[in-house]
Amino acid sequence: MKELSVGQKAEKDFIVTKETGVAYADVSGDKNPLHLDENYAKNTRFGRKIAHGMLLGGYISGMIGMELPGEGCIYMKQELTFLRPVYYGDTIRVEIIVSELQQEKKRAVLSTSCYNQKGEQVIAGSALVKPKED
Numbered sequence: 001m002k003e004l005s006v007g008q009k010a011e012k013d014f015i016v017t018k019e020t021g022v023a024y025a026d027v028s029g030d031k032n033p034l035h036l037d038e039n040y041a042k043n044t045r046f047g048r049k050i051a052h053g054m055l056l057g058g059y060i061s062g063m064i065g066m067e068l069p070g071e072g073c074i075y076m077k078q079e080l081t082f083l084r085p086v087y088y089g090d091t092i093r094v095e096i097i098v099s100e101l102q103q104e105k106k107r108a109v110l111s112t113s114c115y116n117q118k119g120e121q122v123i124a125g126s127a128l129v130k131p132k133e134d
Helices: 018-028 053-066
Strands: 009-015 074-082 091-102 107-115 121-130
Touching (some): 018 053, 053 091, 053 121, 091 121
Antiparallel strands (some): 009 091, 074 121
16 A cells, blocks of 8 residues: 555645636536526525535545545545535635555545635545555
8 A cells, every 4th residue: 555644634725716617517517506607696595606515526536536645546435514615716725634544455544624715614524545556
């Protein structure tokens, strides 16, 4: 198993843009007007358009596949809890932390969190992965 240690961390900032939201809607087929239609969204409890939660899930996936544990990693499970809305224009910090190593199964449990520019946690989660074997 790739050398990992409990507490090892990777983080990266992403700016959530309207263009990214439109591209995600096109790829995923999720064209919920809450994400795309300002007139619709202003009449919701959010008061304006919000980003797709799974767009942030994609940022987490990218971090796991490219940063920690990185290339060759097999993504086995992801749990996400959406705590706060994310608006277009927000800067989101994705944070991945190795929380447990399962040496016998050659797996790792990762804490997967996202925070907005105010430092508020917007997503809490965990992932089970199998790092690339060297």
